[in-house]
Amino acid sequence: MLxxxxxxxxxxxxxxxxxxxxxxxxxxxxxFMPERYPAVDMDKVRSLADExxxxxxxxxxxxxxxxxxxxxxxxxLVRDAFNFEVPLYELAxxxxxxQLFHGPTFAFKDFGGRFMGRMSSLLNRGxxxxxxLTATSGDTGSAVAHGFWNVDGxxxxxxxxxxxxxxxxxxxxTTLGGNIFPLRVNGCFDDCQRLVKEMFSDxxxxxxxxxxxxxxxxxxxxxxxxxxxxxxxxQWCKSTSASRNAPDIVVPSGNYGNITAAMLAWKTxxxxxxxxxxxxxxxxxxxxxxxAPYSPRPSVQTVANAMDVGAPSNFERMMYLFDGDAxxxxxxxxxxxxxxxEIEAGIAEMYSHYGYVSDPHSAIGYLNYKYFDASGFWLxxxxxxxxxxxxxxxxxxxxxxxxxxKRIMTLPRISSPxxxxxxxxxxxxxxxxxx
Ligand SMILES: *Cc1c(COP(=O)(O)O)cnc(C)c1O
Numbered sequence: 001m002l003x004x005x006x007x008x009x010x011x012x013x014x015x016x017x018x019x020x021x022x023x024x025x026x027x028x029x030x031x032f033m034p035e036r037y038p039a040v041d042m043d044k045v046r047s048l049a050d051e052x053x054x055x056x057x058x059x060x061x062x063x064x065x066x067x068x069x070x071x072x073x074x075x076x077l078v079r080d081a082f083n084f085e086v087p088l089y090e091l092a093x094x095x096x097x098x099q100l101f102h103g104p105t106f107a108f109k110d111f112g113g114r115f116m117g118r119m120s121s122l123l124n125r126g127x128x129x130x131x132x133l134t135a136t137s138g139d140t141g142s143a144v145a146h147g148f149w150n151v152d153g154x155x156x157x158x159x160x161x162x163x164x165x166x167x168x169x170x171x172x173x174t175t176l177g178g179n180i181f182p183l184r185v186n187g188c189f190d191d192c193q194r195l196v197k198e199m200f201s202d203x204x205x206x207x208x209x210x211x212x213x214x215x216x217x218x219x220x221x222x223x224x225x226x227x228x229x230x231x232x233x234x235q236w237c238k239s240t241s242a243s244r245n246a247p248d249i250v251v252p253s254g255n256y257g258n259i260t261a262a263m264l265a266w267k268t269x270x271x272x273x274x275x276x277x278x279x280x281x282x283x284x285x286x287x288x289x290x291x292a293p294y295s296p297r298p299s300v301q302t303v304a305n306a307m308d309v310g311a312p313s314n315f316e317r318m319m320y321l322f323d324g325d326a327x328x329x330x331x332x333x334x335x336x337x338x339x340x341x342e343i344e345a346g347i348a349e350m351y352s353h354y355g356y357v358s359d360p361h362s363a364i365g366y367l368n369y370k371y372f373d374a375s376g377f378w379l380x381x382x383x384x385x386x387x388x389x390x391x392x393x394x395x396x397x398x399x400x401x402x403x404x405x406k407r408i409m410t411l412p413r414i415s416s417p418x419x420x421x422x423x424x425x426x427x428x429x430x431x432x433x434x435x
Pocket of ligand 1: 107108109139216252253254255256257258259306307361362381382
């Protein structure tokens with residue numbers, strides 16, 4: 001499979017998987033897309049999904065990555081990456097949510113992170129060691145760290161703002177050790193992001209050290225996120241609430257990687273009636289869907305902070321998937337923004353009506369599902385225990401921490417201090433590459 005930038009409309013510059021994966025972003029500033037949408041045999045999806053999520057995912061991975069990896073190796077890699085449950089949970093008749101938070105960091109980013117870690121190592125076998133450099137406000141860092149943990153030939157440097165991530169998030173990033181190097185930066189998240197960008201634009205550093213990003217636009221994180229939609233679809237078709245086979249798919253969205261992965265699934269043959277992209281107060285996409293021009297702006301902070309994005313990178317992928325036709329996007333995709341107060345009221349409603357404890361991001365999925373009178377399922381993107389402060393404020397109880405969380409909180413934490421200074425980071429990266 002070859003990959004093209006969303007901006008290379010004449011398809012002049014093909015990239016192989018390895019180059020697309022290690023570049024992350026295309027050199028022209030666009031996002032990579034596969035050269036074609038492979039045709040998926042939906043009967044086969046159904047029968048493999050009855051076996052397990054991993055069995056079904058292995059089939060889908062072979063369609064995208066089969067030309068780039070040995071079949072048996074790829075199969076084993078997928079089964080190892082996706083060794084956790086993906087249940088479609090029914091709160092009540094006609095109210096289903098696909099729970100994507102049963103991986104090691106209790107959020108859906110584990111799917112992309114774990115697949116990318118293993119696949120990067122496979123693609124780079126025998127090559128120079130690689131340093132993955134990533135900035136995080138909390139969640140992405142832990143998913144990337146866990147995804148690449150103990151992966152051969154890769155070192156991961158995570159920059160996070162000192163004192164500005166939750167206790168749990170810090171524990172998840174700093175208790176792994178091994179090939180994971182967390183840096184607590186004397187600054188805010190934007191400083192971390194700027195420092196990482198400065199390393200990528202430093203030609204001198206890049207001529208000596210192989211660095212790559214693991215951010216959410218990477219093709220190796222994006223494509224596998226399409227797999228769980230097939231699984232949700234096949235479970236939904238069997239559920240009592242399904243009277244047809246084309247569900248509405250509701251996704252709480254920030255950078256719009258997750259929902260565009262659903263659109264990729266649809267392009268390869270999965271039936272969908274309508275997409276619904278829910279948002280918090282960062283509402284540039286809902287406004288666009290309502291007819292306004294697309295106008296990115298700085299993000300505002302909300303209780304669903306993993307969705308605090310003011311200029312969603314994957315908007316470009318969404319337009320590409322609809323051949324640049326804004327009217328087509330607007331007729332097939334809906335989405336509404338909800339305020340913090342509404343999100344907390346949604347959490348309270350789910351608890352009082354159904355005894356269900358939802359995290360704030362997933363609650364935006366629920367609120368959109370109800371608002372659009374949907375029939376299908378919404379995605380639950382994180383475990384409620386990751387956002388216990390908001391939950392406690394909304395329903396008066398503190399969600400029980402899963403045992404794996406409790407264990408992490410007791411482990412020793414190791415991170416290094418880092419000045420908010422490019423030369424200091426450059427020196428650190430250089431030294432790490434020589435070790
Ligand atoms: C990242 C994240 C989102 C947003 O996903 P996008 O792909 O950026 O739209 C939603 N919920 C949680 C919990 C997340 O971590």
